[in-house]
Amino acid sequence: MKDFVDPVEALRQNTAVPFERAKAMPPEVYTTDAFMQEELRHIFAQDWYCVGRASALAKPGDYTTAKLAGQPILVIRAEDGLRAMSNVCLHRMSTLLHGRGNTKTIVCPYHAWTYATDGRLRGAPAMGLNEDFDRGDYCLPAVRCEEWLGWVFVTLNPEARPVAEELSGVAKLVSGYDMTNYTETFYEEHVWDTNWKVLAENFMESYHLPVCHAATVGGLSRLEDMICPPGLPAFNYHTILKDDTLRIALAHPSNDRLQGEERRTTFLLAIYPSLLITLTPGYFWYLSLHPVAPGQVHIRYGGGMSDDYAQDPDAQQNFVDLKDLLDRVNIEDRGCTEKVYAGLCSDAATPGHLSHLERPNYDFAQYLMRRIEAGCA
CATH class of the missing domain: 2.102.10.10 (Rieske [2Fe-2S] iron-sulphur domain)
Structure with missing residues (x-):
């Protein structure tokens, strides 16, 4: 049995290390009710x-x-x-x-x-x-x-900054996608047996794609094409280039807002605390997460297509086929993230060093620490 560790102090020590020497967050940040209560009080009760x-x-x-x-x-x-x-x-x-x-x-x-x-x-x-x-x-x-x-x-916070101010950097980053004009065509709710941060971090890095998703999208995911820049205070992101095997992942011919490689760039946006968006020029899907317990997360799962494709006769069937693929990817993610949580609960759980492809995870940990420290000040 492990000795008691203050999860907030453990995270403080973890986030004090620069990215070049960073490790994954300590297990207590995921597995203790004490840390979840800090998150509910200082993050979910305060942020959008x-x-x-x-x-x-x-x-x-x-x-x-x-x-x-x-x-x-x-x-x-x-x-x-x-x-x-x-x-x-x-x-x-x-x-x-x-x-x-x-x-x-x-x-x-x-x-x-x-x-x-x-x-x-x-x-x-x-x-x-x-x-x-x-x-x-x-x-x-x-x-x-x-x-x-x-x-x-x-x-719930009457003093929270307006969303448009908080996320102005996101709006500039994806302005050519015209995200307002994406229509949701499916929506589901699920509860998985993992910590909400495990699932959030799983979305934030594509390092796991070739292995966790070997039966679905892993073969299309080249680690050398993944770009993971430093995050910003309200969000982080990374990008992946898509080829033409899935037409609705590319910019529609009528889209003159995106140029060059932008027309096949997918953004994976992690908007703090828990909105996770895969945004392609043609379609999107998202997860919105909320903790239920240290080992359970409630998931709002939805997606749809850019209105650029609304009149294309084959686009809807293409999206139906894509939804089937996304569901299979989700099954794979559930298996991976529930295994991670099971491992985190082990007395032998010890965080390892982060890859350069896990830069968003480092920035996420920094965000969590900032919010909890601000709430405790």
């Missing part, structure tokens, strides 16, 4: 969290729900635009909506208290005999919600 694409919330009444740092929230398309609010009834405190869907009103499943899509209470059965009850006193508490390049973000 992505609930998906605006294209999936396009019609009045479209909604999605989430649990953010322990707080049930809902995001709904009201008459005046997207709104986020508490997903807890103001009567006996049942949660209200669940999953995704469309509704004209928000009806509590316990006593049928009914709220408008702007959060105001519209109806409350059998309340006429309570002399103090006034329907006008009730409105679901608002939660900050912003759209950015077609993504929908929420935060």
Whole structure:
């Protein structure tokens, strides 16, 4: 049995080393409830969290729900635009909506208290005999919600910088992709038995592709083509060049925004804390992660195509075929990341040195340390 190690102090020592001598994060950062509570308090309760694409919330009444740092929230398309609010009834405190869907009103499943899509209470059965009850006193508490390049973000922090300011560097980096005009065509939710950071780091590096994905995309992934520049405060990224074996991974002929090798460049964007986007000139897919327990992660998984391809008769079938490939890749990633978490729980777990292809993982560790230190200051 290992002696107790303070996970925050272990991470502090780990991140004090320059990248040229860096090691993977210590096991306690992944396996202890104490560190997860620090993350929930100082990261997920403070930073922006992505609930998906605006294209999936396009019609009045479209909604999605989430649990953010322990707080049930809902995001709904009201008459005046997207709104986020508490997903807890103001009567006996049942949660209200669940999953995704469309509704004209928000009806509590316990006593049928009914709220408008702007959060105001519209109806409350059998309340006429309570002399103090006034329907006008009730409105679901608002939660900050912003759209950015077609993504929908929420935060519990009233002082968080606007998303557009926080992610201005991302917008400049991928401006030629016109990310607003990518339409989500599939969405799923999963829970895997691994730590959320293990899955995030797995996305951030393509070093594992030739091995973990040998049966799918590994043969198309050349380590020498992977570029992993230093990250920025709010995100990191790396790029891969795609060949013409998958046409919808390349810029559409009508796209005059991308030039030269840009037309076949895939960006793998890790937007802190937990939005992971594979962005090609023709299609995208994403994961949005939230910890459930040290050894469990909730995953919002979606994707779709650039609207540049909307009128191409074969593009939709190409994307159906691609989705089948992505699902097989996900199965491989699940196996790899759950094995990593099992290893992290071993008394023999000892972090090794990072490859130059794992630069994003180093930057991610630096981000985690900055946020936790700022929260504790």
